[in-house]
Amino acid sequence: MSQSTDQLGLSTDHSRAVADAPHTHGRGGVPQASRAARPTSFDLADFPVPTGREEEWRFAPVARIVPLFDAEGTGLTGSGVQTTVVNPPEVQVEIVGRDDARLGTAGRPGDRTAASAWTSFPEATVVTVKAQAVASAATSVRVEGTALGELAPTATHLLVHALELSEAVVIVDHVGAALLTETVEIVAEAGAHLTVVSIHDWAAGSVHTTAHRLRLGRDATVKHIVVTLGGDVVRVTPDAEFTGEGGQIDALGLYFADAGQHQEHRLFIDHAVPSCRSRVTYKGALQGNGAHTVWVGDVLIRANAEGTDTYELNRNLVLSDGARADSVPNLEIETGLIEGAGHASATGRFDDEQLFYLQARGIPEADARRLVVRGFFAELIAKIGVPAIEERLLGAIEAELARSMGEIETGAAR
Numbered sequence: 001m002s003q004s005t006d007q008l009g010l011s012t013d014h015s016r017a018v019a020d021a022p023h024t025h026g027r028g029g030v031p032q033a034s035r036a037a038r039p040t041s042f043d044l045a046d047f048p049v050p051t052g053r054e055e056e057w058r059f060a061p062v063a064r065i066v067p068l069f070d071a072e073g074t075g076l077t078g079s080g081v082q083t084t085v086v087n088p089p090e091v092q093v094e095i096v097g098r099d100d101a102r103l104g105t106a107g108r109p110g111d112r113t114a115a116s117a118w119t120s121f122p123e124a125t126v127v128t129v130k131a132q133a134v135a136s137a138a139t140s141v142r143v144e145g146t147a148l149g150e151l152a153p154t155a156t157h158l159l160v161h162a163l164e165l166s167e168a169v170v171i172v173d174h175v176g177a178a179l180l181t182e183t184v185e186i187v188a189e190a191g192a193h194l195t196v197v198s199i200h201d202w203a204a205g206s207v208h209t210t211a212h213r214l215r216l217g218r219d220a221t222v223k224h225i226v227v228t229l230g231g232d233v234v235r236v237t238p239d240a241e242f243t244g245e246g247g248q249i250d251a252l253g254l255y256f257a258d259a260g261q262h263q264e265h266r267l268f269i270d271h272a273v274p275s276c277r278s279r280v281t282y283k284g285a286l287q288g289n290g291a292h293t294v295w296v297g298d299v300l301i302r303a304n305a306e307g308t309d310t311y312e313l314n315r316n317l318v319l320s321d322g323a324r325a326d327s328v329p330n331l332e333i334e335t336g337l338i339e340g341a342g343h344a345s346a347t348g349r350f351d352d353e354q355l356f357y358l359q360a361r362g363i364p365e366a367d368a369r370r371l372v373v374r375g376f377f378a379e380l381i382a383k384i385g386v387p388a389i390e391e392r393l394l395g396a397i398e399a400e401l402a403r404s405m406g407e408i409e410t411g412a413a414r
Contacts, residue, residue: 034332035268035300040108044073044119047112056111059294059326061262064233067153068181068209070116078154080147081178083125086140090133091168094126102126102159106185107213107239110268114211114237117181120155127170128161129194135168138386145178145206152179159185162192162220169195169386177203182210188220190244195223197389201396202231209235216276218244225384226282228255228263229396235264242276242305251280252383253295254393256400257323259288266296269312271305280312283380285373287400289322295345296328301338309339316347317376370401 038056039046049071052062070076085093096103103124109115127139141158145151160170172184188194202208208231216222228234240249249269257263269278284293297312316325329343350372358368377397381390 035298038110040110042108042118044070044115047115050112060235060264061233064207065209067179068113068116076116076120076153076155078152080145080152081154081156081180082144082146083156084142085125088135088137090130090135091139092128096124096126106187106215107241109211110239113181113209117155117183117211121157124157124159126159129163129166129168131163132165138169138171141170141172143172143174145176151177154178154180156180157183160196162188162194164189165191167193172198174200174202177206180208184210184212186212186214188216188222190217191219193221197225197386200228200231200234206231207233212238214240216242216247216249219246221248223250226253226265227393233262237266239268241270242273245273245275247276249278252380253282254377254380255284255293256397257286257291257293260290262292264294268298271301271308274305275307277309281380282314283377285317285319286323286325287319291323294326298330301333301335301341303334306335306337307339310341312343314345318349373401
């Protein structure tokens with residue numbers, strides 16, 4: 001394990017691993033249970049109600065998520081969420097019942113809220129990109145919390161299915177106020193090129209857990225983008241599995257947590273077949289008392305997944321006292337016949353030396369802070385490739401920074 005420093009002055013742990021024997025690596029050298037051994041099931045009863053001591057729940061504010069656990073096993077019956085889809089002609093949209101054979105094909109739930117989402121949704125939205133079609137515009141899926149007064153626990157289900165040799169962009173936008181557990185299935189058939197952007201911009205008071213299950217066929221390419229900005233608690237758990245050689249996934253994430261917010265992202269990339277590639281890049285900033293972000297990245301390279309090429313990166317920028325970022329990269333390798341595998345994690349505070357450097361050249365403090373944070377996110381935002389989303393993110397970051405500067409000026413006035 002070596003130490004290095006990036007342009008923000010953040011201490012970074014790097015690991016490159018190639019071995020002839022099975023290898024498991026966790027942050028701090030702590031042995032990790034194999035992800036391959038973790039239970040998955042469509043049966044809610046197979047997942048006991050979490051206490052917060054379980055590995056997958058140890059960072060989460062379990063008491064705030066309790067309503068979504070369906071502790072009685074009777075199903076979540078809330079209906080305070082409305083899904084609206086705007087699609088181009090190359091994309092078909094259907095509302096289907098629970099018995100539709102296409103549902104559940106991307107994998108099984110891996111925790112209690114994912115299972116309660118599966119057992120509770122009354123109907124599903126299916127978005128299908130037609131075979132060999134190139135979508136003429138992005139498909140917009142708006143998931144809006146519409147409940148008035150007390151929020152009722154609700155479950156929703158979305159399937160995005162890209163057929164062979166198709167190409168499309170799908171944007172899933174979460175707004176309003178809701179208490180929601182959600183399943184998003186993403187299936188990319190052979191040769192498909194699919195971009196899915198999931199934006200969590202909830203109103204205050206919202207609690208949202210969402211399980212994204214991705215399945216990639218031969219030579220399929222998926223760009224999976226997660227943006228988390230609003231809500232009291234947001235927990236996103238993307239699981240991706242390769243089922244054919246030549247598959248590629250780029251998993252990008254951007255999050256900005258404010259006082260009292262908990263934002264958690266837990267990824268699992270399952271390299272189960274040879275010659276596939278994965279790249280994971282998540283960046284987050286946080287500010288304010290009680291702001292908490294969690295990133296856990298698990299990559300499993302199975303014994304038969306020769307020729308795998310994978311790398312995961314997480315960086316966090318802490319802008320104020322009272323905020324906490326947890327970052328845990330895990331890499332498990334069962335074969336040494338790979339192209340490469342590694343991970344990096346970095347968490348650091350705002351660099352006062354950089355501020356001094358910029359201010360010494362006549363740049364006001366507020367502008368200097370904005371420049372540093374913009375630079376932190378710039379490379380990641382440029383990778384998204386959807387101009388409307390990029391502009392929206394830049395505006396959201398500006399709004400967060402304006403709030404931060406207001407707090408700083410208020411504190412200075414005191």
